[in-house]
Amino acid sequence: MALLEGEHLTKRFGGVVAVDDVSFSIERGETVGLIGPNGAGKSTLFRLITGVHEPTKGQVTLDGEVITGLKPHQICHRGLVKTHQIVKPLEGLSLLENAAVGAQFGGRNPENPMERAHEVLEFVGLDHMAHDDPDELSVGALKRLEIARVLATDPEVLLLDEVAGGLDTDETEEIIDLIRDISDQGKTVFLIDHVMRALMSVSERVFVLDNGELIAKGTPTEIQNDERVIEAYLGDSAARDDIGTAAGD
Numbered sequence: 001m002a003l004l005e006g007e008h009l010t011k012r013f014g015g016v017v018a019v020d021d022v023s024f025s026i027e028r029g030e031t032v033g034l035i036g037p038n039g040a041g042k043s044t045l046f047r048l049i050t051g052v053h054e055p056t057k058g059q060v061t062l063d064g065e066v067i068t069g070l071k072p073h074q075i076c077h078r079g080l081v082k083t084h085q086i087v088k089p090l091e092g093l094s095l096l097e098n099a100a101v102g103a104q105f106g107g108r109n110p111e112n113p114m115e116r117a118h119e120v121l122e123f124v125g126l127d128h129m130a131h132d133d134p135d136e137l138s139v140g141a142l143k144r145l146e147i148a149r150v151l152a153t154d155p156e157v158l159l160l161d162e163v164a165g166g167l168d169t170d171e172t173e174e175i176i177d178l179i180r181d182i183s184d185q186g187k188t189v190f191l192i193d194h195v196m197r198a199l200m201s202v203s204e205r206v207f208v209l210d211n212g213e214l215i216a217k218g219t220p221t222e223i224q225n226d227e228r229v230i231e232a233y234l235g236d237s238a239a240r241d242d243i244g245t246a247a248g249d
């Protein structure tokens with residue numbers, strides 16, 4: 001049975017159909033990438049899954065149970081959590097305290113939040129800075145702190161929203177390795193990223209949204225050679241070049 005399923009998900013904002021009858025399923029332990037041109041509906045689809053938006057139609061099931069209609073914190077307690085695209089650590093709190101807040105309030109096992117916080121900071125390579133102020137962090141370290149924050153909740157499914165965005169080459173490599181480590185722990189990962197090299201190299205399957213519609217699903221190689229996908233990106237030459245380049249990975 002699929003771990004995460006969307007059935008006929010649709011979201012309208014007035015006259016805009018941001019997500020249009022999208023159905024998908026993701027198996028336990030899979031890493032799946034979600035791509036699409038700007039405005040395709042990727043963030044909206046993630047918000048329908050995490051309970052930030054209610055779908056106009058359709059539903060999401062997690063491990064066979066409908067989660068549509070639940071609040072984001074309730075969905076988090078069921079084991080599905082998303083990183084924020086723009087990382088804003090809690091002001092005045094150390095890295096350790098930021099991660100501990102995730103464990104304490106979002107955690108499925110909230111005992112010993114400080115211990116859990118240390119564990120996840122170590123996992124993302126930041127435990128040596130546990131008592132530092134997040135203000136001092138590089139963009140790459142901030143993204144890793146955000147991943148630590150969600151890992152602290154002990155999720156089964158992680159939705160990663162542009163965790164490779166804005167990173168330099170070395171930081172991108174570190175994030176790719178970190179996503180692989182998360183996947184190696186058996187977690188299920190669904191990620192949006194405009195950094196094609198990162199997304200294509202970690203994803204077992206890729207879904208493509210265009211104008212709210214899911215126009216393709218397949219392995220990275222299938223997606224990079226799919227005519228409809230290439231067509232969808234034709235207006236965006238940088239992304240098209242990225243898709244082509246990533247095909248060599």
Ligand SMILES: Nc1ncnc2c1ncn2[C@@H]1O[C@H](COP(=O)(O)OP(=O)(O)OP(=O)(O)O)[C@@H](O)[C@H]1O
Binds near residue numbers: 038040
């Ligand atoms: N809260 C909202 N109210 C009204 N329209 C919205 C809202 N959120 C998204 N939209 C619209 O829905 C469409 C899909 O937007 P969305 O942000 O989901 O796309 P995206 O694929 O995540 O884009 P990007 O890659 O640029 O982040 C766009 O036309 C957007 O303007």
